[in-house]
Amino acid sequence: MSANMYKYDDFDHAFVRDRNIxxxxxxxxxxxxxxxxxxxxPLRLMNGLYLQLHAYMLRIxxxxxxxxxxxxxxxxxxxxxxxxxxxxxTTRQNLQFNWVKLAETPKxxxxxxxxxxxxxxxxxxxxxxxxxxxxxxxARDEHSDPRPWAELxxxxxxxxxxxxxxxxxxxxxxxxxxxxxxxxxVHDIGLHAKPEGFDVYxxxxxxxxxxxxxxxxxxxxxxxxxxxxxxxxxxxNRYGRRDNIYKARIKILVAALGPDEYKRQxxxxxxRMDQAKVDAPVAEIDRLKSFFPDPEFKAAAFxxxxxERAQTADAAFARWVKNNTNPHKRDDHASxxxxxxxxxxxxxxASSAQMDVMADVADAFGYSELRVSHEQNIILPHVHxxxxxxxxxxxxxxxxxxxNVGKITDMIVCPGLDYCSLAxxxxxxxxQDISQRxxxxxxxxxxxxxxxxxxxxxxxxxxxxxxxxxxxxVDKQGIEFYQILLxxxxxxxxxxGVITGKGLPAEAVPxxxxxxxxxxxxxxxxxxxxxxxxxxxxxRETFAGALHEPA
Amino acid sequence: xxxxxxxxxxxxxxxxxxxxxxxxxxxxxxxxxGADGPFxxxxxxxxxxxxxxxxxxxxxxxxxxxxxxxEPFLEKIALIEVAFxxxxxGRGYSTARILREDFGYTGIIRAVGDVLRDQLFYxxxxxxxEFLVKDKDPSQAITSAAQRFTTFYQGAADAxxxxxxxxxxxx
Numbered sequence: 001m002s003a004n005m006y007k008y009d010d011f012d013h014a015f016v017r018d019r020n021i022x023x024x025x026x027x028x029x030x031x032x033x034x035x036x037x038x039x040x041x042p043l044r045l046m047n048g049l050y051l052q053l054h055a056y057m058l059r060i061x062x063x064x065x066x067x068x069x070x071x072x073x074x075x076x077x078x079x080x081x082x083x084x085x086x087x088x089x090t091t092r093q094n095l096q097f098n099w100v101k102l103a104e105t106p107k108x109x110x111x112x113x114x115x116x117x118x119x120x121x122x123x124x125x126x127x128x129x130x131x132x133x134x135x136x137x138x139a140r141d142e143h144s145d146p147r148p149w150a151e152l153x154x155x156x157x158x159x160x161x162x163x164x165x166x167x168x169x170x171x172x173x174x175x176x177x178x179x180x181x182x183x184x185x186v187h188d189i190g191l192h193a194k195p196e197g198f199d200v201y202x203x204x205x206x207x208x209x210x211x212x213x214x215x216x217x218x219x220x221x222x223x224x225x226x227x228x229x230x231x232x233x234x235x236x237n238r239y240g241r242r243d244n245i246y247k248a249r250i251k252i253l254v255a256a257l258g259p260d261e262y263k264r265q266x267x268x269x270x271x272r273m274d275q276a277k278v279d280a281p282v283a284e285i286d287r288l289k290s291f292f293p294d295p296e297f298k299a300a301a302f303x304x305x306x307x308e309r310a311q312t313a314d315a316a317f318a319r320w321v322k323n324n325t326n327p328h329k330r331d332d333h334a335s336x337x338x339x340x341x342x343x344x345x346x347x348x349x350a351s352s353a354q355m356d357v358m359a360d361v362a363d364a365f366g367y368s369e370l371r372v373s374h375e376q377n378i379i380l381p382h383v384h385x386x387x388x389x390x391x392x393x394x395x396x397x398x399x400x401x402x403x404n405v406g407k408i409t410d411m412i413v414c415p416g417l418d419y420c421s422l423a424x425x426x427x428x429x430x431x432q433d434i435s436q437r438x439x440x441x442x443x444x445x446x447x448x449x450x451x452x453x454x455x456x457x458x459x460x461x462x463x464x465x466x467x468x469x470x471x472x473x474v475d476k477q478g479i480e481f482y483q484i485l486l487x488x489x490x491x492x493x494x495x496x497g498v499i500t501g502k503g504l505p506a507e508a509v510p511x512x513x514x515x516x517x518x519x520x521x522x523x524x525x526x527x528x529x530x531x532x533x534x535x536x537x538x539x540r541e542t543f544a545g546a547l548h549e550p551a
Numbered sequence: 552x553x554x555x556x557x558x559x560x561x562x563x564x565x566x567x568x569x570x571x572x573x574x575x576x577x578x579x580x581x582x583x584x585g586a587d588g589p590f591x592x593x594x595x596x597x598x599x600x601x602x603x604x605x606x607x608x609x610x611x612x613x614x615x616x617x618x619x620x621x622e623p624f625l626e627k628i629a630l631i632e633v634a635f636x637x638x639x640x641g642r643g644y645s646t647a648r649i650l651r652e653d654f655g656y657t658g659i660i661r662a663v664g665d666v667l668r669d670q671l672f673y674x675x676x677x678x679x680x681e682f683l684v685k686d687k688d689p690s691q692a693i694t695s696a697a698q699r700f701t702t703f704y705q706g707a708a709d710a711x712x713x714x715x716x717x718x719x720x721x722x
Contacts, residue, residue: 011714015702022699043669125639155704155714161676162648162707165641238645242614272653277706284715 003068003368006151006291008116015158016113019120023047024106031103046126048119049105053421058100059122060112064132064150064174065093065372069359072370074115076355082108087355089340089348091412091463092171093131093372094122098419120158125166127157127233131173133181134373137292138335138381140327144176144193148288149222152280156226163233167240168248170233178492183374185212185494186466188250189232197221202232202262203254206460210496211251214259216266222285227278231270235262295367298384302332310389317392319441320403325388332385336366338378338395339402339410343435346428347413348376357398365391375412377405408450408517409435412463416456416473417480423456425473425480430454430506437510438517447517450531451489466490468532469513470497482509484547486516486540489532500540501547508549515546561666564689566680566697573683575609575630591632601627611663614642618649625656633679635664644677651678651708671696678708 008016023043030040037051044050048059060075075095079087082104083097090096100108112118121128130153132146133139153172157163163170175182176193184190190201190213197219204213220228240253254262311318325334338358341347350358358378362370365387366380373379383391395401404410411434414420416427431454438444453467457474464470470485481503488497504512517531523542524534535543563573577591591609592600594616601608601624609630612618621628631650633643643662650656661681662674668686671693686692703711 009718011702011717015700015704018700018702125641158704159700160705161673162644163641164673165639165644167641234645238617238642242640242642274652277652280713280715281719283719287718 002070003362003370004291004293004295005066005068005369006063006147006288012116012155013113016116016118016120019047019118019159020106020109020113023109027102027106042124045123046120047105047109048122049100049102050123051421052098052419054419055099056102056105057419058097058105058108058119059090060095060097060117060119061122061129062094062117062372063154064130064136064147065134065374066136066147067370067372068115069362069368069370071115071117072355072359072362074111074117076352076359078108078111079352079355086349086351088346088415089350089372089376089378091374091376091414091461092122092129093134093374094129095372098415123169124164125168125170126164127153127160127166127170127172130154130157131171131182131187131374133175133177134337134371134375134377134379135181135326135335135381136176136371137294138326138328138333139177139179139181140329141178142176142329143178143195145289145292146174146176146182146191146193147292148285149191149193149225150174151288151291152226152285153229156229156280163237166233166237167242168245168250170236170250172229180490180492180494181373183463183466183490183494186210186463186490187213189213189229191225193222194219198225200228200232203251203259204494205249205251206463206465207249208246208458208460209249209251209255210460210465211255212494212496213251214254216259216263223282224275224279226280227273227275228266228270230278231266231273234269235265239265295369295382297330297333297382298386300384300386302385307385307388314389316396316401316403317389319445320392320401321388323403323407323445324405328382333382334385334388336380336383336388336391337373337405338380338400339404340377340400341404341410341435342399342402343409343439344432347411347431350378354398354400357394357400361391361394364394375410377410403441404444406449406451407444408438408447408452409444410451411435412451412453412467414455414457414461416454416462420456420461422459423473424458424475425456425482426506427454427456427462427473430471430473430482430509433506433510434513437514446527447521448527448530450517452513453488463490464488465496466494467497468535469516471509472499474503476503480506482506484509484512486543487532487535498540500544504547511549512547516543519543519546559685559687561663561683561685562689563661563681563683564693566675566682566693568690568693570690571681577609577611577632591630597621597624597628612643612646614640614646616646618646619653622654625654625658628656628658630659630661631656632661632663635662635666635670638665638667638670644673647674647677647679648708668692668696672699676703676707676709676711 050057088096130150173182173187174191186204192199200217201213371379413431417423453463454471455462455464466488485497597610607629663683
């Protein structure tokens with residue numbers, strides 16, 4: 001079986017092949033000493049190759065988070081052959097290998113090309129991998145499938161001649177559902193696909209100057225999406241700040257001009273443009289849509305009685321069903337999230353053996369399709385409910401049955417000081433400490449949906465601004481400290497968290513979080529009132545005191 | 552992007568790979584040379600003076616200059632030098648596309664400044680036709696940039712057709 005996803009044609013294969021030949025030549029020049037590391041740096045960055053604290057890191061693009069079982073097996077093979085037997089799934093729905101050797105990167109890229117993948121535009125000041133809803137094409141609350149549009153944007157943005165040297169990196173996210181699982185309001189451009197066209201949000205972002213995107217257009221027809229994006233990018237390319245790297249993202253330009261003036265400039269640019277030259281024809285959009293039909297859904301009758309009996313007999317399975325499945329557009333199917341957040345292990349990591357199992361279960365139960373979520377988990381978008389128990393048992397055998405999706409231990413965490421040369425503080429060990437504190441399944445289930453997001457520095461790769469509880473690592477005179485933010489959220493009611501209380505040393509953070517959570521449990525009006533609801537009802541200040549040890 | 556050859560003396564090369572002499576002179580803003588000739592004016596000076604001048608001039612456009620202000624004078628402009636003070640500054644790519652695609656400007660567009668072989672592919676696509684490039688073999692740099700890719704995913708200012716156009720060639 002092969003997954004229903006975009007498949008390369010000769011043009012796409014030729015593009016990746018040409019790019020890989022070019023990069024292999026650049027690596028050869030570096031290895032022979034023909035060029036220095038300084039000269040090589042911008043070249044390798046255009047190919048997703050970073051030099052981190054200890055080794056080269058290769059970031060592989062997973063376009064809009066969609067993977068086939070075949071591609072997942074290739075990741076497993078690369079992890080085994082060229083890395084330390086594991087890989088790290090990122091908040092950009094990509095995959096990073098943290099320990100690759102420079103001399104072997106051309107070979108890795110060759111292997112990736114065999115499964116229609118590459119590492120292009122995963123770094124540098126260009127348009128990055130477009131991200132989207134991990135349940136695209138499956139979710140019950142979806143009104144438009146974002147994947148064909150994400151593919152359209154992927155191609156348009158590949159090697160774009162005008163937008164490869166932008167003031168700063170540029171990230172686009174698309175959702176097509178009622179619930180926003182793609183965090184579109186905290187992206188440079190956020191798109192909400194609706195039957196009547198796109199709502200276009202511009203100027204959202206995190207980092208040192210967090211802001212929520214402004215809606216500058218509604219009802220934009222899909223056939224005009226590319227020309228409108230081109231107009232948005234041209235205004236940014238011409239007028240975005242280039243004098244200060246921290247003020248170079250589009251959010252700063254939009255704030256300086258005001259959203260209305262930015263919109264006016266975009267519309268003027270758009271009106272002047274020869275749109276037919278930029279917009280792909282309807283035939284191409286139809287071609288892209290044709291790659292994303294529903295799978296041939298298994299026709300087997302769903303035995304509800306057996307399903308419920310299995311849950312009664314196996315409480316852990318029942319808990320997993322409750323926490324790790326999402327409503328599917330078909331009653332007899334579910335979308336399954338495989339949590340990569342087991343207690344005490346680095347969030348988002350998967351071993352080669354686990355990757356192989358995920359590929360195997362995707363073939364056996366999931367129409368060969370997988371997704372990466374921006375929460376750093378893996379999704380099987382379509383699973384027949386009659387297969388859930390067997391799926392669960394196979395996942396459980398390789399420690400992939402952690403039943404914590406959306407719960408307090410399902411944290412987004414940047415790599416932090418353990419890997420990253422920018423970080424001020426460690427993130428992963430802190431996440432491990434917190435997850436150990438809330439290890440008790442009963443407690444975690446009682447707390448319910450609560451998102452903790454941790455960044456090891458102000459660049460906010462761990463999305464701390466939009467965590468219900470955000471944690472930011474800072475360096476205070478050589479000592480790692482953590483600031484706590486409360487009240488952020490990245491969904492359709494997006495809001496930025498606010499720094500609350502004084503900074504805490506690492507060892508004090510888990511207990512502080514626990515006091516906040518205990519207070520929430522005391523204050524909530526019912527089991528259904530989530531942490532974020534209580535917080536918004538009673539106000540952030542109510543929780544400020546709980547962050548600090550009672551005197 | 553790479554600067555392996557950036558210590559080389561810049562040479563002027565055309566999009567066809569021919570190394571040519573530079574027949575133009577950049578005038579200082581206070582240079583009062585009045586004659587019509589192959590002179591390049593600074594952007595502000597061009598805006599001030601081109602209205603009252605006859606002949607064919609060159610204009611130097613810096614990254615922060617709004618090239619759209621030149622529209623009324625395009626008939627008097629035979630050469631536009633787009634400056635790249637640093638290779639990371641990508642504003643010049645938009646400048647060239649506006650000239651070619653919005654205005655239909657057919658004169659020469661020349662890239663000057665920190666022009667390195669790794670940028671040439673993008674510049675060719677945006678409508679540049681001369682390059683003051685720092686490279687030990689500028690001619691080879693241009694040829695290899697022009698041949699590097701066979702797939703293009705967007706329409707731009709060059710003749711290459713995007714993949715979507717090739718996929719749906721009208722019968």
